[in-house]
Amino acid sequence: xxxxxxxxxxxxxxxxxxxxxxxxxxxxxxxxxxxxxxxxxxxxxxxxxxxxxxxxxxxxxxxxxxxxxxxxxxxxxxxxxxxxxxxxxxxxxxxxxxxxxxxxxxxxxxxxxxxxxxxxxxxxxxxxxxxxxxxxxxxxxxxxxxxxxxxxxxxxxxxxxxxxxxxxxxxxxxxxxxxxxxxxxxxxxxxxxxxxxxxxxxxxxxxxxxxxxxxxxxxxxxxxxxxxxxxxxxxxxxxxxxxxxxxxxxxxxxxxxxxxxxxxxxxxxxxxxxxxxxxxxxxxxxxxxxxxxxxxxxxxxxxxxxxxxxxxxxxxxxxxxxxxxxxxxxxxxxxxxxxxxxx
Amino acid sequence: xxxxxxxxxxxxxxxxxxxxxxxxxxxxxxxxxxxxxxxxxxxxxxxxxxxxxxxxxxxxxxxxxxxxxxxxxxxxxxxxxxxxxxxxxxxxxxxxxxxxxxxxxxxxxxxxxxxxxxxxxxxxxxxxxxxxxxxxxxxxxxxxxxxxxxxxxxxxxxxxxxxxxxxxxxxxxxxxxxxxxxxxxxxxxxxxxxxxxxxxxxxxxxxxxxxxxxxxxxxxxxxxxxxxxxxxxxxxxxxxxxxxxxxxxxxxxxxxxxxxxxxxxxxxxxxxxxxxxxxxxxxxxxxxxxxxxxxxxxxxxxxxxxxxxxxxxxxxxxxxxxxxxxxxxxxxxxxxxxxxxxx
Numbered sequence: 045x046x047x048x049x050x051x052x053x054x055x056x057x058x059x060x061x062x063x064x065x066x067x068x069x070x071x072x073x074x075x076x077x078x079x080x081x082x083x084x085x086x087x088x089x090x091x092x093x094x095x096x097x098x099x100x101x102x103x104x105x106x107x108x109x110x111x112x113x114x115x116x117x118x119x120x121x122x123x124x125x126x127x128x129x130x131x132x133x134x135x136x137x138x139x140x141x142x143x144x145x146x147x148x149x150x151x152x153x154x155x156x157x158x159x160x161x162x163x164x165x166x167x168x169x170x171x172x173x174x175x176x177x178x179x180x181x182x183x184x185x186x187x188x189x190x191x192x193x194x195x196x197x198x199x200x201x202x203x204x205x206x207x208x209x210x211x212x213x214x215x216x217x218x219x220x221x222x223x224x225x226x227x228x229x230x231x232x233x234x235x236x237x238x239x240x241x242x243x244x245x246x247x248x249x250x251x252x253x254x255x256x257x258x259x260x261x262x263x264x265x266x267x268x269x270x271x272x273x274x275x276x277x278x279x280x281x282x283x284x285x286x287x288x289x290x291x292x293x294x295x296x297x298x299x300x301x302x303x304x305x306x307x308x309x310x311x312x313x314x315x316x317x318x319x320x321x322x323x324x325x326x327x328x329x330x331x332x333x334x335x336x337x338x339x340x341x342x343x344x345x346x347x348x349x350x351x352x353x354x355x356x357x358x359x360x361x362x363x364x365x366x367x368x369x370x371x372x373x374x375x376x377x378x379x380x381x382x383x384x385x386x387x
Numbered sequence: 388x389x390x391x392x393x394x395x396x397x398x399x400x401x402x403x404x405x406x407x408x409x410x411x412x413x414x415x416x417x418x419x420x421x422x423x424x425x426x427x428x429x430x431x432x433x434x435x436x437x438x439x440x441x442x443x444x445x446x447x448x449x450x451x452x453x454x455x456x457x458x459x460x461x462x463x464x465x466x467x468x469x470x471x472x473x474x475x476x477x478x479x480x481x482x483x484x485x486x487x488x489x490x491x492x493x494x495x496x497x498x499x500x501x502x503x504x505x506x507x508x509x510x511x512x513x514x515x516x517x518x519x520x521x522x523x524x525x526x527x528x529x530x531x532x533x534x535x536x537x538x539x540x541x542x543x544x545x546x547x548x549x550x551x552x553x554x555x556x557x558x559x560x561x562x563x564x565x566x567x568x569x570x571x572x573x574x575x576x577x578x579x580x581x582x583x584x585x586x587x588x589x590x591x592x593x594x595x596x597x598x599x600x601x602x603x604x605x606x607x608x609x610x611x612x613x614x615x616x617x618x619x620x621x622x623x624x625x626x627x628x629x630x631x632x633x634x635x636x637x638x639x640x641x642x643x644x645x646x647x648x649x650x651x652x653x654x655x656x657x658x659x660x661x662x663x664x665x666x667x668x669x670x671x672x673x674x675x676x677x678x679x680x681x682x683x684x685x686x687x688x689x690x691x692x693x694x695x696x697x698x699x700x701x702x703x704x705x706x707x708x709x710x711x712x713x714x715x716x717x718x719x720x721x722x723x724x725x726x727x728x729x730x
Contacts (some may be wrong), residue, residue, distance in 0.1 A: 115707070129706045140706070261684050261691040324698070331674035332684070341604050341675070348604040349707050355667070357705065361698040363472045363483070364458070 067096055068116045068126045071145040084209070084281055085145075085173060088197045091285075092143045092177035093126075095195075095292045099179065100128050100141050102296050106303050108134045112141070119345045122147035127350040131357065134184065135307050140353035141179040146343070148172065150200075154342055167203030174198050176213075177292065178336065180354040181299070186319035187306035189219035189226070190267070190326065191299045192354070194336060195292045197285075210277040211288050215295055216253055218267030218326060220319040222376045226302045227268050231386035233298035234271050234291070241287040246387070249273045254383040259329050264380040266329045318373050320360035327359050410439055411459045411469045414488040427552070427624055428488075428516060431540045434628075435486045435520035436469075438538075438635045442522065443471050443484050445639050449646050451477045455484070462688045465490035470693040474700065477527065478650050483696035484522040489686070491515065493543075497685055510546030517541050519556075520635065521679065523697040524642070529662035530649040532562035532569070533610070533669065534642045535697070537679060538635045540628075553620040554631050558638055559596055561610030561669060563662040565719045569645045570611050574729035576641035577614050577634070584630040589730070592616045597726040602672050607723040609672045661716050663703035670702050 070077060070093060077086050100112050110133040118124035125144030130136050149169045176196030183190065195213035202208065217230050231250070238245035253272035257265050271291065276284055330337050340351035367373035413420060413436060420429050443455050453476040461467035468487030473479050492512045519539030526533065538556035545551065560573050574593070581588035596615035600608050614634065619627055673680050683694035710716035 113706075131706050138704075138706070261689075261694075320701070324702075327670060327702075328674060328695075331671060346604075351604075352671075352704065353706050355704040358663070358701065358703050359667075359670075360701050361481075361695060362700065363456075363474050363481070363696050364692050 065097055065101070066093060067100055067112065067114050067128050067141075071116075071118075071124045071126065071143075084197065084285065085175060085199070087285060088175045089143075089145050091289050091292065092175065092195065095177055095295070096126065096128065096141050096143050098293075099296050100130075102300050103130065103136060103139055103181065103303075106135050106300075106307060110134070110136075112139070115350075117347050117350070119146060119148075119347070121345045125347065125350060127347070127353065129353055135188075135303070136181060137184040138180075138182045138353070138355075138357040140181075140350075141177070142350045142353065143175075143177045144350070145175045146173070148344070150343070154339070165200055165202045165208060170200050170202060172198065172200045178354075179295075182323065182356045183303065183307065185307050185309060186220040186311050186315040187223075187309040188303055189217050189230075190323075190356075191295070192216055192218070193292070193295050195288050197288075208277070209281065210275050211284050212274040212276065213288055213291060214249070214253055214256075214270060214272035215291065215298065216257060216267055216270035216272065217299075218322070219376065220322050221315070221372050222268075222379060223302075223306070226305070228386050229301060230268075230270065230298045233294050235387050237290045237294035238271065238287075240290060241283070245273075245287070246271065250385075257329065259325060259333065262325065262328075264325075264377065265383055266326060266380075268379060268386070269383060317360070318367075320358055321362060321365055323356040323359040324361045327355055330354055408440055408444070409436060410443055410455065410457050410471050410484075414459075414461075414467045414469065414486075427540065427628065428518060428542070430628060431518045432486075432488050434632050434635065435518065435538065438520055438638070439469065439471065439484050439486050441636075442639050443473075445643050446473065446479060446482055446524065446646075449478050449643075449650060453477070453479075455482075458693075460690050460693070462489060462491075462690070464492075464688045468690065468693060470690070470696065472696055478531075478646070480525050480527040481696070481698075481700040482522075482524045483693075484520070485693045485696060486518075486520045487693070488518045489516070491687070493686070497682070508543055508545045508551060513543050513545060515541065515543045521697075522638075525666065525699045526646065526650065528650050528652060529563040529654050529658040530566075530652040531646055532560050532573075533666075533699075534638070535559055535561070536635070536638050538631050540631075551620070552624065553618050554627050555617040555619065556631055556634060557592070557596055557599075557613060557615035558634065558641065559600060559610055559613035559615065560642075561665070562719065563665050564658070564715050565611075565722060566645075566649070569648070571729050572644060573611075573613065573641045576637050578730050580633045580637035581614065581630075583633060584626070588616075588630070589614065593728075600672065602668060602676065605668065605671075607668075607720065608726055609669060609723075611722060611729070612726060660703070661710075663701055664705060664708055666699040666702040667704045670698055673697055 070089060072089055080086050104111055110130060112128040112130045115127045123146035125142060128141045130139040150172045151169060176194060178194040180192045181190060193215035197211050199207055199209045215234055217227065235246040249271035250269060253269040254265055256272045257267065259266060337351060340346050341348065367377050413432060415432055423429050447454055453473060455471040455473045458470045466489035468485060470485045473482040493515045494512060519537060521537040523535045524533060536558035540554050542550055542552045558577055560570065578589040592614035593612060596612040597608055599615045600610065600612065602609060680694060683689050684691065710720050
């Protein structure tokens with residue numbers, strides 16, 4: 045893969061500039077990338093560009109001709125991003141795939157928000173670097189689940205000049221109707237990617253995912269989970285990078301078969317209403333609890349359209365809605381209240 | 388008025404129990420109310436019950452036969468509420484009017500969240516009392532604005548045994564299309580209620596409203612404002628109670644004429660789409676920034692259905708939506724970015 049960092053110097057920049065298949069030219073100047081092809085920042089940027097391309101093209105292939113709108117943006121405080129959105133398609137009601145490479149200084153409080161746990165970093169205004177890919181796909185057909193994934197890499201320099209770095213990420217599924225075989229395929233694909241690196245990863249990160257995507261006031265999870273991890277900083281950074289790359293590469297094979305299988309299934313008004321209600325819960329989680337959304341909206345000069353592209357095109361809230369006992373809606377709700385093991 | 392506290396003892400409880408026009412029987416035991424008719428807690432409860440009745444009946448009169456669903460609920464930690472919701476009507480897509488009378492102990496952190504500013508209260512687990520009325524009305528026709536109001540009274544006892552109390556509240560309007568005369572009527576009615584008590588109230592609380600209902604990431608207010616105040620604790624509690632009562636009583640005359648005037652106006656698909664997008668912004672404000680929603684969801688044993696009844700039945704998010712220059716949608720947006728004086 046282009047992002048392996050093994051490519052001989054001189055070829056890298058040319059490949060980046062020539063490759064017409066990227067969603068856009070890179071955020072970092074290709075000449076800068078060429079100078080430091082083995083730097084983790086550069087390797088991450090190339091990896092996420094590649095994932096963005098592969099995933100967007102795979103989704104476009106499922107649509108009826110509609111393509112992603114590509115917005116390359118820059119942030120005056122440093123860095124920028126590439127936001128790809130396909131909205132109001134026949135298959136995808138709203139599909140967003142965003143990558144960003146951001147540098148600058150962050151107040152200590154904001155830095156703490158980047159980490160879910162672990163040590164406090166000292167210093168007031170810390171230089172930081174953050175890069176990542178983030179995506180939410182809301183299909184139109186209620187038989188196709190919503191998928192979300194995010195893979196990220198951070199660097200922060202404390203006031204003693206020490207550089208701290210860590211990886212984070214995850215992929216999770218939010219079905220509207222439960223097809224056990226689909227959910228099993230999804231989890232199995234993620235587990236395979238994890239198992240190549242450590243057999244403890246999948247069970248640990250599956251559990252972490254269920255607890256992260258909890259909507260406390262409703263006592264239910266956002267979806268049927270997947271994997272989630274943060275503050276990954278122990279061990280060889282190259283090994284961790286390979287793990288994160290494998291997880292990101294597993295998104296398309298974990299999700300695309302579910303789109304192909306279900307996108308043309310028949311559905312009715314009742315199914316659509318239920319899907320919109322579940323999307324309301326999705327909005328609740330993202331706006332009230334999600335650390336990524338909070339961090340994004342608190343970052344000075346952030347592009348809020350790229351952060352809020354995760355919100356569905358349409359969502360509903362019904363007062364005191366209760367699924368009918370014994371219905372498919374009730375079966376899903378029960379699983380969301382009692383997360384299940386899928387592999 | 389029943390809530391003047393001037394009624395001779397013995398009549399109060401009987402009136403409360405006999406009056407078939409209340410949405411429900413009171414939350415506090417009428418015998419308890421009867422014992423202490425001059426206690427601020429009791430007077431507030433009777434005032435908000437009366438406002439709930441008047442407002443709900445006035446809205447029902449605009450509907451085609453549909454009535455409010457009334458849910459009386461109790462909270463195991465102490466107190467309860469009466470939630471009235473009219474959903475999916477012809478005129479009102481979602482109308483919620485909730486009153487609550489809640490007692491218990493709150494962690495110091497949660498107590499601080501109740502106050503927008505002012506002194507820190509000492510102590511770990513403080514006994515508190517909170518009562519209030521809260522309402523959001525989302526009409527179906529985009530020519531009818533959404534209205535929100537909330538009037539509340541708090542008591543907290545600190546660790547030295549000193550009782551602190553304060554009032555808060557406000558009424559604000561969120562139009563989808565700007566009818567200047569409507570907005571002027573709305574603000575004028577609120578100003579009249581304020582002016583009876585202090586000529587500084589309306590200008591001060593109008594400004595406070597514009598700054599409170601700001602959506603920072605979008606650089607626009609939720610609507611065209613109204614009045615908002617918090618931590619009202621200086622002066623005679625009886626005077627403040629009369630002020631709050633007059634503000635609450637001004638809700639129906641400020642808003643009902645707008646419903647009557649616009650509820651049957653013609654509208655098209657474009658108008659409805661715009662209304663749904665604006666409702667998405669409403670959701671953003673309520674879930675990300677609103678202190679009331681946060682306080683509610685953080686209160687142990689809170690009834691989340693009564694808190695989230697403020698969310699619209701339907702809402703939309705379009706990536707990078709921009710109103711057409713020169714359009715009515717653009718004119719509204721400009722006013723939301725630059726709050727105007729209406730009286």
